[in-house]
Amino acid sequence: MFYFNNNLTKNIQNLFQLVLMKEWVRRHAMYVTLGGILSFLCFLGAFGQQTTSDSMYSQLRSLERTPLLSRGVIGLMVQDQETGEVLVNYNAEKSYVPASNLKVVTTASALAILGEDYKYTTRGYIGGKIDSTGLLKGNLYVVGSGDPSLGSEQVAGQSIQSLLTNWIQLLSKKGIKVIKGDIVIDPTAYDANAIPDFWPWADLGNYYGAGIHGLNVSDNTLKLYFKQNRQQGSPAQFLRAEPAVQGLHYDSKVITGPTGSGDEAYIYGGPFQGNRLILGSLPPGDGEYKIKGSIPDPPLWFGYLLKQGLKNNGISFKGEVKVKSVSNQLSGADDWFQHQSPPLSELIRITNFFSINLYAESLFQQIAYVKKGKGDRNLAAHEIKQFWSSVGLDTLGWILLDGSGLSPLNAISPQQMTAVLKYMANHKRLNNTFAQALPVAGKDGTVYWFGKNTALQNNARLKSGSFTSTLCYSGYMTTKSNRKVVFSIMMNRYEGEMRAAAKKLQVILEKVIADY
Numbered sequence: 054m055f056y057f058n059n060n061l062t063k064n065i066q067n068l069f070q071l072v073l074m075k076e077w078v079r080r081h082a083m084y085v086t087l088g089g090i091l092s093f094l095c096f097l098g099a100f101g102q103q104t105t106s107d108s109m110y111s112q113l114r115s116l117e118r119t120p121l122l123s124r125g126v127i128g129l130m131v132q133d134q135e136t137g138e139v140l141v142n143y144n145a146e147k148s149y150v151p152a153s154n155l156k157v158v159t160t161a162s163a164l165a166i167l168g169e170d171y172k173y174t175t176r177g178y179i180g181g182k183i184d185s186t187g188l189l190k191g192n193l194y195v196v197g198s199g200d201p202s203l204g205s206e207q208v209a210g211q212s213i214q215s216l217l218t219n220w221i222q223l224l225s226k227k228g229i230k231v232i233k234g235d236i237v238i239d240p241t242a243y244d245a246n247a248i249p250d251f252w253p254w255a256d257l258g259n260y261y262g263a264g265i266h267g268l269n270v271s272d273n274t275l276k277l278y279f280k281q282n283r284q285q286g287s288p289a290q291f292l293r294a295e296p297a298v299q300g301l302h303y304d305s306k307v308i309t310g311p312t313g314s315g316d317e318a319y320i321y322g323g324p325f326q327g328n329r330l331i332l333g334s335l336p337p338g339d340g341e342y343k344i345k346g347s348i349p350d351p352p353l354w355f356g357y358l359l360k361q362g363l364k365n366n367g368i369s370f371k372g373e374v375k376v377k378s379v380s381n382q383l384s385g386a387d388d389w390f391q392h393q394s395p396p397l398s399e400l401i402r403i404t405n406f407f408s409i410n411l412y413a414e415s416l417f418q419q420i421a422y423v424k425k426g427k428g429d430r431n432l433a434a435h436e437i438k439q440f441w442s443s444v445g446l447d448t449l450g451w452i453l454l455d456g457s458g459l460s461p462l463n464a465i466s467p468q469q470m471t472a473v474l475k476y477m478a479n480h481k482r483l484n485n486t487f488a489q490a491l492p493v494a495g496k497d498g499t500v501y502w503f504g505k506n507t508a509l510q511n512n513a514r515l516k517s518g519s520f521t522s523t524l525c526y527s528g529y530m531t532t533k534s535n536r537k538v539v540f541s542i543m544m545n546r547y548e549g550e551m552r553a554a555a556k557k558l559q560v561i562l563e564k565v566i567a568d569y
Contacts, residue, residue, distance in 0.1 A: 109564060113143050116557060125522070125546035130467040131565050134478050134529065134537040140569055145471075148450040148464040149543035153408045153499075154518030154525035155458030157470060160401035161477050161487060162437045163416040167423060169398040169486045173200035175268070177220060177389035179227070180234065180382065187230030192372070194379050194386060195359070196239040197268025197352070199428055200394045201415035204271040207403045208395060213271045213355075217362040220390045224368060235372035236359055239379045240267030240352040243418050243428035247324040249455040251462050258320030258329055260345035262459065265414040267428065270351045270358070271296075272411055277320070277331070277346055281338035282309045289318075289335045289342070298348055299357050300327045310334035320346040352376045402490040405516050406498035410457035417456025430455070446472045458518055467541035470527045474539040478529065488514055491528050500526075504559055508533075508566045515540075522546050524554050526562070532569040540565065 113129065116122055130145035132138065163171075175198060181191015197203075204213030247264025248257060256262030263273035275298060280290040291305035307318050318333035326349050335342050348354055356374035363370045394400065397416075404412040417437075418428035425432045434453040442448050452464040477487040492498035495510030499517050503526070504510050515528025527541035542561060547554050 109141055109561075109568060110143065112561065112564065116561075121547050121549050121554060121557065122544065124548065125544060127542070127544045128467045129540070129542045129561065130471045131538050131540045131569070132471050132475060134475060134539050137475065140538065141565065142468070145467040145541070148452070148466050149525070149545050150461055150523050151458050151463055151465050151470070151525050151543065152518035152520050152523045153410075153413075153458045154470065154516055154527050154541075154543070155453075155456070155463055155465065156405055156408065156413045156518075157491075157516045157527050158437070158453075158465065158473055159413050159417050159456040160404050160490060161473050162440060163397060163420060164401055164483055164487055164490075165477070165480070166420050166436070166440055167397055169396060169483060171397040171423075173198050173202070173394040173419070175200055175203060175392045177391075178379075178383055178386040179224075179229075179389045180386045183227060183229055187228050189229050189232045189234060191232075192234040192237050192382075193224075193232065193359070193389070194237050194239065194383065195268065195355070196242075196379060196383075197266070198242050199265075199267050199269070199415050199419050199422060200392075201265075201269050201272075201409075201412040202394045202400060202403075203269055203392070206272060206274075207407065207409070207412075213358065214362075216392065217358060218366075220392075221359075221362050221366045221368065223390055224363075225366065229368060231369040231371070232363065233371050236356045236370070236374045237379055237382075238268060238352045238356045238374070238376045240376065241378040241380075242267035242422055244430060249414070249430060249460060251454055251460045253459075253461070254323075255319055255321065256459060257324070258322040258346055260347055261410050263347035263411050264324040264349075264351075265411060265418065266351050268352045268355060269411065269415065270348070270355045272409070273348050273351045274345050275348055277303070277344050279305075279307060279318075279335055279342045279344070281335060281340055281342050283337045283339065285309055285311050285337065291331070292341065294346075298354055301329065301349060302327060303329045303331060305331040307331050308334050309337050312337060316342075316344060318344050320344070322347075322349065325350050350376075398486045398490070401487075405490050406492045408499045408517070410459055413457035414455060441473065441476075444476060446476070459520075461520070461523075467527075467543050470541035470543075471539045474527060474529065474541070478537075478539060488529060491516055494530075503555060504562070507559065508563050509559065512566070513562065519551055519555075522548075524551060524558065526558060530562070530566060532566050534569060536569055538565070538569065 128144040128147055129141055131141040176196045178194040181189055183189050202208045247266055260274045276295045278292040280292055282289055287309050289307045289309055314336050318335055320329050320331050322329040353376050360370055417433050420436050421432035422428035424436050438448045454460040454463055478484055491514040492500050494500050494504035494513040513528055513530035515526050518525040523545050525543040529539055531537055542558055
């Protein structure tokens, strides 16, 4: 081995090797130089692919050097909708946590796989015979297929009470006056585990963390009311829950927050649990304040609602409410009712406009239910990735642990997100349906404030996605030169307030409109 030090005599023995080394270096210098030039040219080529706008690149780099993103990451992909030309590619191949931006993939997948006219069906059956006195010796069965809109506030004229009234009237028309049997609810179209793996514990008791069942009722949501107080730190008295859910108990330790604070109260408790702990603070005031929580067992609650509805309508019921599979018990049973949801085109609009996790999770699992006969989440993720692979998309790095994006372990790249958007934009039958299912910046849903009074307002159709240190926007917009583009911008691990971060991303998207 040849080595250098300050003692020349100790290196004489290696002089021959040094001469050979110099010759080797001389002969290879040209190749090294050429290799360096080629590498530099490749770098320039990659740099050119990264962005076609030096000012855009500089702006993104500058943003990364601010406290907002000094420890975070940002990726942006902008692509011509028709030609596919990449206009901006800044870290767009990397995977990011998408938050609710994942609903773009979920709703696009459901629309492409199930079709815009697809409807969920909830079915009722009567087991047994009705004698001349109006006595039914048998069970009432209700079998769900995962419909997220059953009794939902988002669907006009479909409150759960009005639906139950209509269904019970059908029993009366059949002459039923007494039921000597059970009410059996079957929610087994979906996973027995109502919560996707890796959802944060702090979310589960709140409305946006409601579990997903084969039979969902009234958004699986209840409302909790508190008496406000003006003194900071004083208790906010818990008043009532609507609706009242049998067996559900509340332990509230909510206090009054400082002036200018908002809703900082969180409900803790999981599916099938009868206790809820409520912590945090509410804004000061003199009136009532409402927060929303999750119902721990919607199928069971629906059974009790049906039982009470029978009583209210003069039908005597002497059995029990049970929740179980009835797949082998319906032979010979008579149809009682069939209830269909609004078409999928409307359900995906509701999902994206108001970012409803329950709807997204149902759409996610419904893909597996229709394709494989079971609403299993692993099967759903496989079917979705398989579909997008079949139409030429690269799904490497996609992590789909749910359909709503509530899991912080989901992952997708801006490049993949724009590929989904571009496919839907160029779909001959579904392009308008999907575009109309995305809210308009500065006008609709969860983006009603984003881009207001800028070039984005009434221009961009996009879906937002956010939770702690994560903010994303993906969708469609038209540039100053009347170019239609698809885009996805994702930012993870940023520091600071969400509104301030959103303003930074808004400015970047405004620049895309101006530059192209």
